[in-house]
Amino acid sequence: AAGVIQSPRHLIKEKRETATLKCYPIPRHDTVYWYQQGPGQDPQFLISFYEKMQSDKGSIPDRFSAQQFSDYHSELNMSSLELGDSALYFCASSPRGHIYGYTFGSGTRLTVV
Amino acid sequence: GDSVTQMEGPVTLSEEAFLTINCTYTATGYPSLFWYVQYPGEGLQLLLKATKADDKGSNKGFEATYRKETTSFHLEKGSVQVSDSAVYFCALSEEGGADGLTFGKGTHLIIQP
Numbered sequence: 121a122a123g124v125i126q127s128p129r130h131l132i133k134e135k136r137e138t139a140t141l142k143c144y145p146i147p148r149h150d151t152v153y154w155y156q157q158g159p160g161q162d163p164q165f166l167i168s169f170y171e172k173m174q175s176d177k178g179s180i181p182d183r184f185s186a187q188q189f190s191d192y193h194s195e196l197n198m199s200s201l202e203l204g205d206s207a208l209y210f211c212a213s214s215p216r217g218h219i220y221g222y223t224f225g226s227g228t229r230l231t232v233v
Numbered sequence: 234g235d236s237v238t239q240m241e242g243p244v245t246l247s248e249e250a251f252l253t254i255n256c257t258y259t260a261t262g263y264p265s266l267f268w269y270v271q272y273p274g275e276g277l278q279l280l281l282k283a284t285k286a287d288d289k290g291s292n293k294g295f296e297a298t299y300r301k302e303t304t305s306f307h308l309e310k311g312s313v314q315v316s317d318s319a320v321y322f323c324a325l326s327e328e329g330g331a332d333g334l335t336f337g338k339g340t341h342l343i344i345q346p
Contacts, residue, residue: 153333162322163277165333178333210276212334222334224269224277 124225141196145213239337254308256323264325266306
């Protein structure tokens with residue numbers, strides 16, 4: 121079965137650079153979520169989209185932005201990168217509604233040097 | 234706001250031992266509850282879920298019962314295996330599913346042969 125696809129798997133950037141992470145949800149999943157997981161930490165919710173509109177916002181820094189496109193894929197754009205942005209970034213998708221739970225992608229490991 | 238509290242790790246057990254990982258939650262409404270498992274270097278995988286009080290989620294020998302009266306969702310397994318070694322996250326999602334998941338801090342489980 122198709123899963124949530126994230127790209128790239130690994131990314132190394134220098135401080136103050138920008139990065140774009142991509143997420144391709146499971147077909148027919150209309151909701152996409154982004155999470156940030158620091159080393160040894162629990163995942164923190166960043167932002168979600170439903171039907172291409174921002175649905176909810178968590179602890180996403182102002183330097184980050186995201187959007188969902190007409191094909192339901194989503195991109196997380198990160199600017200003025202800081203060392204503290206180094207983390208695993210997970211995307212998850214679900215059909216609308218909490219009872220289904222979410223399916224997570226394998227994540228993008230971002231390292232800022 | 235919503236929160237999830239789970240027992241701190243690491244939890245170290247011998248193979249075939251009985252496992253309990255405690256999880257309690259605070260939520261304003263009637264959330265759905267989840268257990269996710271994360272193996273080293275991998276994404277989060279849904280282990281089991283429960284959507285209403287007294288529901289029991291089960292998968293791969295793991296079980297958890299949604300206890301509204303004690304706001305708990307403890308994870309249990311009768312006989313653990315070395316392959317169960319991973320980090321386990323308890324999580325909740327409020328009604329409607331628009332919000333992201335709220336995770337506990339994770340419990341690192343180590344099973345020794």
